Amino acid sequence: MTTAPETTVPDAPPAVTGPAVFGSVAEGFEEVHEEFGRNLEERDELGGAFCAWWRGEKVVDIWGGTADSATGRPWEPGTKSLIFSGSKGIVAITLLVAVQKGLIDWDTPVAHYWPEFARHGKDRITLRQVMSYTAGLPGVRAPLGQDDITDPVAMARLIAEQAPEEDERAAGILYGPYTAGWIAGEVVRRVDGRSIDRFFAEEVAVPHGLDMAFGIRADRADEVAQLEYGAHFLEQYTGFFTSEDPMTQRIWQNPVPFPHEEMVWNRPERRTALIPAANVIGTARAISRLYAILAADSVRAPGEEHLLLSREVLDDARREYVRKTDPLIDIRMVYGGAGFRLRATPRDGVDGDSFGHDGGGGSAHLAWPGAGVGVSYITNRLIAVGPDDKRASSLLKALARAVTRLGA
Template identity: 45%
Template sequence: MWTAAGYEQVAEAFERNFAERGEAGAAFAAYHRGELVVDLWGGTADPKTGRAWDRDTVHLMFSGTKGLTSACVLLLVQRGQLAPDDPVSRYWPEFGAQGKDKITVAEVLSHQARLPWVDAGYADLFDHDAMAAHLAGQAPATEPGAAFLYHPVTWGWLLDELVRRIDGRTVGQFFADEFAVPLGLEVWIGLPENLHWRAATMVAPDGVLVDGPWTALYRPNPLWVPGAEKIWNSAEYRSAGFPAVGGYATARGMARFYASLLGEVDGVRVLTPQTVELGRRELRRGTEPNWGTPMVYGAGFELQAGDGRMGDAPDAFGHAGAGGSRHGGWPGRETAYSYLMNQVRVGPDARPNTLLDALSRGSRARGR
């Protein structure tokens, strides 16, 4: 474990999460101007066996995966193969059924497609073709408030099918070829079977997972119900490559990914500054009706909503993951970060904010 001079307080905050906040296993990393400045890990990767969290441990990111998928879509935009304001049905004709012919790519990216659940249910959860077909044939939700419901899992099937129709590759393969290999990232959308041994075991909180001020619009997320940790920790889930919630990484790998969106990393940059700015352009601001919390979205990226979720930088962008993880960048400070942990929390969680506050203080102390 290591921090550059001036970032020692990040290591202190990391240690306090274990001592004061019941952290089980975790990692935190940060880059500044393309250079690694924080690389921390510790605790237990598997509480049942006592396996330690080490430098090679990889972790399920849940919705932190959405930042990776967003980058894949933006690369297609950069290459002129896709336009955000185009209807999805231009590339995926079957999607236009049931009055969805005018839903745009930008609306899907910003959770405005009115398809936050699957009417047919989730018996085909691990069958991408079946789930994409269900969504293509489904009518958009018409209930008041449905226009800005977060799409936790369906978002991924929609965009994966879009990428397949345009490019032929799955989002997982596209990300590997276009981002992970050129940038040397320890990041995967769908963990290769020979790397399953490196995965941390996810630990669900005691009691019920589902907790919130739910409205009549609420539909249970099939991956966020009591007992779902059996799915999260299964070999089938690790290999599935869910484009919304199936990414695995080291914190070091995710911080490096976001660093590459801010500038060159070891001479490599995939998305141009103009494309990243397009991805950060605000598409929707409002209150998520189920949670009652602010949501601001660009092209798949969460933007600063004033709640400190992505740190205190006004230009922060990235994506959080269910249970507590955080991944993103602060363009004005040329800083990127990632926090991963296996102790899932529901509700207020001081662990990520403590680390981001310490990172922010370290950046300001060094005049960055």
């Protein structure tokens, strides 16, 4: 592909009224820029960034708004955000690299790598079941406080000591915010000796020059946007956070992931700790580039010799493993066996299947191999899922229309 001409967005606020959007878009992708501006002006956006690659070229790289409303710090090119469950997609990629290296196999019981995990009837549970939320291990049974979840080794130990859920609702998908990441992290630690964050850094992020990680060093904390609750975000969880159903309590109240009284994810220890399924921090540029590598036919970065994954390994991860409605959150989910959420991306004439993982509050991160697209949208204002939040969907739809117009 020849490099598309770029439309440069001003480095200073324009003289006309309206929100300032910075960065650049390639010719034909101007609608994405327009939708980003509407997010800031009409859709309760505080600050954010959107980056997309198409056929190995970066075609959208824009940002705007406020990174910290308390200080007025603006969103800048290197501003990072914590992506919540978008982290699960990064866990999946990390595990795929371990598969590529021959360290693990999806259908081998977890207990083969981690013998203590076999206790209480878990001896036949596979990593594929864990990552597709079909293992009956959506939460921890032992009572937890907010500080406890920053110790992944201790959390893995607690999971090893518990039995799977026996409730009939656990027969299909039963999604949980943390446990899959703790199990995956412990498996990586057992087979490789490195923690999952170090494994990802050394095998993926550093070789590909990606400014992202599980957590962040304390001396780089000022690069991270301050998170805020937005429209109806907390209200959507009221039933989960106040339920007297024991299984719901184990998953969504142990501890409550989004306490009313505090945005706990702005705590320094939440940023510097390792919470694999929830605290990946990075720029939209870095996350989108990682997914763009996965969207490429060669599964390597254009111009790079470092093979990330074989086509066989990635195709297995993209294959649908389960399609069920979670009985607690009442959302229909489609998962591959590696932990990616699978979705249909609208486009005529090509493979429209995308994979990745979105994050609580509105972020979105995915690869779209049929179109050769990798994309990431990060934000710091958390808005309720559904009709309240059209920010990511408006950007992705505009991107899809641009790719369709420009042709295969």
